[in-house]
Amino acid sequence: MTQTERYQDLPLEEVIGDRFGRYSKYIIQDRALPDARDGLKPVQRRILYAMFHEGNTNEKPFRKSAKTVGNVIGNYHPHGDTSVYEAMVRMSQDWKVRHMLIEMHGNNGSVDGDPPAAMRYTEARLSAIAMEMLRDIQKQTVDLVQNFDDSELEPTVLPARFPNLLVNGASGISAGYATDMPPHALHEVLDAVLMRMNKPQSSVDELMTVLKGPDFPTGGIIQGVDGIKKAYETGKGKIVVRSKADIEPLKGGKEQIVITEIPFEVNKAVLIRKIDDQRLDKRLDGIADVRDESDRTGLRIVIELKKEVDARGILQFLFKNTDLQIAYNFNMIAIHNRRPTMMTLPLLLDAYITHQKDVVTRRSNFELQKAKDRIHIVEGLMKALSILDEVIITIRQSQDKRDAKNNLIRAFSFTEEQAEAIVSLQLYRLTNTDITDLRNEEASLQKLISELLAILNNESQLAKVIKQELQTIRKQFAEPRRSIIEDEIEEIKITLDVMIPSEEVVVTVTKDGYVKRTSTRSYSASNGKDFAMKESDYLLFESMMNTQHHLLLFTSLGNYIYQPIHELPEIRWKDLGQHVSSIVSLDSNETIIKAIPIDKFDDTRFILAVSKLGQIKRSSLAEYQVQRYSRALNTMNLKKGDQVVYIDLVTQADDVFIATLNAYAVRFNMDEVPVTGVKTGGVKGINLKDGDVVVNATTIPADARGELFLVTHRGAVKKMSLKEFEQGTRGKRGIVVLRELKSNAHRVSGVLYVQENEQVVIETAKGVREVVETKPIRNSDRYSNGSFIVDTDKDGDVVRLWKVLKKSIESKKS
Incomplete structure (x- = not known):
């Protein structure tokens, strides 16, 4: 018989949407986000419960980590062993968690990012404070559910006798949600819980009088109380965490910066490499050496500086450019009532307090039932001792244990439980003194029952018990605060002197x-x-x-x-x-x-550019300062076939003189050129005739006392007074600067503004260079063609000219 194929015809988007929705729900609820009550993710909870269930507790010897991982995978968490072991290791790292939940022997990684040893080499057990997370779990304080194959029961949440979520913090990324909660000092968190219990409507300001803010296991300095307050009020906020650094003097006038605490979750080895990169890349020349002197006694990074270098300035630069200072962003999302919720501080405390009330109530109910069951047995034993002889005769006349129990129930009105206790009674207890012990036990049980009923029937008594137990934990496990909190975020000021000597x-x-x-x-x-x-x-x-x-x-x-x-x-x-x-x-x-x-890049000076096709533009010098300069940057947007022929640094008061190949020139003030952005194309500087181009331009200062020096392609030079060229407006055709010839007319090779004693070098097409002293040359009018200096028939046309650079270096040195 052939089997018919069954299939469903469904739209792909519906299928994907449904599958992703289920996956997201699982990831959010049961993998990546912590529970608001015990502060644990499922894998962490399963690790702790597996170790507790196997008796791998703090008062017993360490066991191989691989055994625990195997138990967790086999019984509770059907995922990869790597993920389980990594979660286990993280709970044992004192630079990751404020109070370790697991103690580990062997290499469990380092603050340098070194991986832990394989799980076959390390040993682990629950820490003392982890036992407080699991205390009373056997007293039905939390719900137990079937594991993945229905072979075991596992808890949905741990009793968590201290607020683990605030104490140890949490971080995780799920589908559409992420969480980042910093760790806190245990005693401060417990004080906040107690305040919230005493005053349920206490505000964040009031809570912050006892819970100052985060307390990182690596210490450091926390800046920004406003950011902490905002996070506690809304669930989101930002603080700055910086390293603890001291400046120590050395011999020979040198200093060194010593780092003893670094920000939370910063890799020390990477941090040191990044600091040293600042030296190697010459971004920071003041550093002579960077050393890691950390040992078993604590962290110590030494940054040795060169002589007479400002140590505080170097430190400020490192705060800004390395992970010596980081920004920490609160994102306090946790699973609350089976939903991902943005938690405020009051909501976190209330969730924990509600959980504790539930735990203590369930424990009290469990203990009350146990006490009632026991007192029932004690009453039966006392009754049996009062009629001991009749009881013994009845038992001896019975055929077996079941018959003896039935006979006792029928003859003396014992209950099933009392009859079981009587027939199971050891003979040595049939003494005259045993009745005294039973009476004392009955009295103590009556007292216990009264206390438990008071807890169950009186809200204030319930709260009192919780407070007492929290006080006990505070006394046993409280540690001094490690992180210092400062009110304001210090502004980092860096001077150029620090970066570059x-x-x-x-x-x-x-x-x-x-x-x-x-x-x-x-x-x-x-x-x-x-x-x-x-x-x-x-x-x-x-x-x-x-x-x-x-x-x-x-x-x-x-x-x-x-x-x-x-x-x-x-x-x-x-x-x-x-x-x-x-x-x-x-x-x-x-x-x-x-x-x-x-x-310096100021806005009082400008970059002026003139193009071959007569465009001119002016941009503020301040706009030329950039942070990224690995490629050439645009300064003038040119049309096809155009190019820049002149560019210089100018002031508002300067004049511009533009000369063309066909001997036209214009002079106008800088005000004529509007200030535009760096990447603009500019405006028309001179109106060119067809076939004419700009050969170059020059800037004339406001207090100019020099002359204009012009050279033609035929090797003629002439010097002209500035009075020959009055200021006009841009965009004009201009006036002629050479006398027109019917044949072999002069064309302008270049024009320069020169002052007394300046020299000009003239270069020909054949590479011949002629140095011309400008002072001896007499001034000419605009219509003359000057005097021939270069033999162009022999050496070629003049192609370029430039002023000889003034030897100002020697004078500057002196």
Whole structure:
């Protein structure tokens, strides 16, 4: 007989939605989130119960961890052994939990993130305080349910005779929910519970008079009381946890920073590596060495500093840039009434108090029933002793135990339980003194029953019992607070001096893009001569700069490179510099046209750029400061075929002079150019004729006393007074600066603003360079074509010119 195939035709989204809904419900309720009553996840609860059930308690010898893991997997938690062992190890790590629930012999990991030894090597047992989590569990204080295969019973929650969720905290990620609860000091949490019991409507402010805030097992300094209060009121809040650090003096004027406590759940080895990376990457030159001197006596990280370095400033930098200081975010979600709930502090305390009332009530009911059962037996034994001879005769006349019990019940009106106790009575107890013991036991049982009834019938008596037991736990297990709490979050202030030692260096940039910084010692040894440079290259920039300053390198394609001076490689004066392509990648046809030194990025100065097609733009210098500079950044949005021909640092009072290839020029004030963002394309600076382009521009200072120096492609030079060019407006055609010739007309190769004693280098197409003294040249009017200096027939047309860099370094050094 063939079996017919059965299938359901269902929409995929319904199936997936149903399956994921079930999975999410399981993950949320029974895996990743702690219960608000005992503060445990199911795997933790099962581990503790399995150890207790097997007698692996704190007063007995340690047992192999693998045995416990096997028991947990086989009886309660049908998941991987790794997850069970990891949960078990975490409960034994004193840097993870405030009060360890498991004691472990062997390697159980380290604060450096080292993994624990395999479970076959380690041994474990319940800790003393873990026994308080399980105390009275055998007295029906909590519900027991069938395990996964119905072969065992397991608890749905532990009695938890102390508020474990607040004491040890919790963290976990489930489907759609996550939790992060910090640990607290046991005595403070118990004081808060007691306050809440004495005054059920107590506010968070009142509770915080006894529960100051979290108390991490690794200590540290907690900042931000407002964040703690917000978390206790809403379930979410943020605090700052910073390391405990001291500054110790050393010989020779040096100092060292000693870290003795680090933030919660920070990996010490990773932290030390990150601190040392700051030194190796030269982000922090003040550190000489970083050592881990931790031992069995405690944690100790030593950061040795260089001579005369500001230790407090270094520490502030490390707080900001490493895990010496972290932000801890409360997210107090727990399972409350079988639902994930955002817990406030009052709600957490109330959930625990309600649980304890239930536990003590159920325990009292259990003990009351036990006492009643026992007193019933005692009354039967006392009655039996009073008629002992008749009882003995009745038993001797009986055929067996069952017959004896029936005869006693029929003859003397004993109950089944009393008859069982009588026939099971040992002969040695049939003495005259035994009746006294029974009477004393009856009295004590009557007293116990009265006490238990008082607890069950009187709410205040119930609360009194809970308070007494909490006080006992407080006295037995309280430890001093480890974390210090400070009201305000301290603002971290970092000065540049801390990050980069102030040092004067010589910085050079060549036209071909070779950049380097040279120590003053190397520069002095060469007397500024024998500079390493390729034959066809020339110096674009040379200046004494401070390592705390920056260099902006502008390219012909409208980009710029942001370069902190301290990050430049230190290269000898006589060695070739580092090519700019090793700093950032540039196009093959992109060249460096300007290097501008920057001591500070303020908004009173501007970067002015002029393009080949006559566009001009001005942007605030402050906008050029960036945090990320691993690539070239845009400074002018150029049209296709356009390029930057001039760029410089200017002020509001400066004038701009733009010259074109066909000898037109305009001069206007900086006010004519609106201030725009860094990536804009600018506005029209000069109205070009067809076929004409801008060759370059120059800036004229407000108090200018120099002249304009012009060179043509035919090798003619001339100097013109600034009075020849009055201020106008931008966007005009401009005025001519050369006399027009019918044949072989001069074209402008470049124009510069020069002052007395400045030299200009003129370079031809064949690489011939001519140095021209500007002072001896007489001024000409706009319509002259100047005097010939270069023989272009022999050496080629003039292709570029530049001012010789003034040797200001020696004067700065002196």
